[in-house]
Amino acid sequence: MSDEPTWTRRNVLRTSGTIAGVSALAGCISGDGSDDEGDVDPYTVSMPPVGDVEFESVPETWAAGTADWADMGVALGQEPPVGLYIAGRLHRGYYDDIPDVSVGPDDIETLWDDEFGPEKFIDLAEDVGVLVMDPNFLTGRADWSGDAIERIESTGTPFFGNSITSRGYSWHEDYDYLTMYEAFEKLAEVFQEQERYDEFETLHDEFQSELENVVPSSDRPEAAVLYPQIADDSFLPYTIDESTSYKHLRDLGVEDALANSDVQNFHSTRGSIDYETLLEVDPEYILLRTEQYLSEEEFQQNYIEPIQSHDAGQKLTAVQNDNVYKTVPFYQGPIINLVATQRLAEQLYGVDEQLYDPQEVSDIVNGDF
Numbered sequence: 001m002s003d004e005p006t007w008t009r010r011n012v013l014r015t016s017g018t019i020a021g022v023s024a025l026a027g028c029i030s031g032d033g034s035d036d037e038g039d040v041d042p043y044t045v046s047m048p049p050v051g052d053v054e055f056e057s058v059p060e061t062w063a064a065g066t067a068d069w070a071d072m073g074v075a076l077g078q079e080p081p082v083g084l085y086i087a088g089r090l091h092r093g094y095y096d097d098i099p100d101v102s103v104g105p106d107d108i109e110t111l112w113d114d115e116f117g118p119e120k121f122i123d124l125a126e127d128v129g130v131l132v133m134d135p136n137f138l139t140g141r142a143d144w145s146g147d148a149i150e151r152i153e154s155t156g157t158p159f160f161g162n163s164i165t166s167r168g169y170s171w172h173e174d175y176d177y178l179t180m181y182e183a184f185e186k187l188a189e190v191f192q193e194q195e196r197y198d199e200f201e202t203l204h205d206e207f208q209s210e211l212e213n214v215v216p217s218s219d220r221p222e223a224a225v226l227y228p229q230i231a232d233d234s235f236l237p238y239t240i241d242e243s244t245s246y247k248h249l250r251d252l253g254v255e256d257a258l259a260n261s262d263v264q265n266f267h268s269t270r271g272s273i274d275y276e277t278l279l280e281v282d283p284e285y286i287l288l289r290t291e292q293y294l295s296e297e298e299f300q301q302n303y304i305e306p307i308q309s310h311d312a313g314q315k316l317t318a319v320q321n322d323n324v325y326k327t328v329p330f331y332q333g334p335i336i337n338l339v340a341t342q343r344l345a346e347q348l349y350g351v352d353e354q355l356y357d358p359q360e361v362s363d364i365v366n367g368d369f
Contacts, residue, residue: 045189049136049175053158058192059129065161068244069132071333072184075200076193077365082128083109089331091293094339099362118148125157134163140171160190165330167241168267180244184334199364200334207338210355214345215253221348223285224257230306234272239265245330248341252348257283275312286318287327299326335361
């Protein structure tokens with residue numbers, strides 16, 4: 001995928017009647033190339049590793065691989081993607097903090113199931129305008145062949161994605177990683193929603209300024225990020241890196257308790273650690289990732305209480321000090337990032353004020369700006 005090809009949609013994609021957030025003067029062409037009917041001239045957006053992707057019109061329907069991209073699409077005022085690799089990994093509960101923004105439990109199909117193969121995606125490509133997925137993920141993690149990718153691309157529906165969630169993939173070493181907002185800006189170009197992106201970028205900058213007043217310059221909290229496997233008395237360990245998966249932790253100045261230990265990142269080893277190993281590290285805080293979004297009550301019952309009742313678990317400093325919290329699993333876009341960072345700021349630093357305006361987020365999503 002390194003030849004940087006240009007992909008052109010086989011036929012005219014379905015477009016919405018108007019482009020939200022864009023006001024075209026009657027009989028004139030607007031600044032983004034759209035006319036008064038809401039149509040746009042063909043445009044090109046560049047995305048590593050697939051290169052330049054040409055769109056004849058704005059995609060109306062789409063599918064995505066991971067939930068970080070789904071959250072970006074929601075932020076841009078789009079309908080949710082028709083499918084994700086695993087739909088449950090879009091943790092919809094974070095939208096509860098934003099008025100008039102939600103994604104229903106049946107809005108998105110899970111694509112990665114017993115029949116996860118190219119044929120399903122060929123059919124999918126016939127029904128959507130763009131596949132917001134990194135094709136190298138499919139060859140690197142799903143063991144698809146290059147021929148399978150070419151068969152899907154031959155439908156005329158382009159791939160447009162980059163695996164931004166982890167920096168641990170060997171097949172991602174020869175092309176650029178993107179930050180959350182770099183990826184978000186590129187998706188905004190696809191959907192011709194640059195104005196919404198600009199509004200979010202401004203909101204995000206203001207939020208970062210507020211965080212500067214919260215995060216201490218020294219003596220920052222030290223935490224271990226873990227995926228609990230309660231039935232096996234074990235945890236999958238994750239070290240904090242520059243990927244989007246940990247943006248909220250970096251923004252909050254969280255130090256990595258595992259970084260200076262002998263514990264290796266799960267992305268590198270696919271291994272787990274037991275309670276005894278975790279006791280050797282004995283982090284000040286424990287941040288647990290979970291597969292499904294859980295209410296605080298469910299989180300307590302399913303994870304906190306079993307750890308507290310475990311002979312070794314109850315000896316952990318974080319457990320004794322009630323410093324075990326829920327954190328974003330793997331996938332966060334601009335909305336989930338705001339909510340998750342706010343919630344964790346309240347837990348780590350005792351923040352008792354809102355550091356961003358949830359109504360302003362709602363207004364941007366719904367085009368009221």
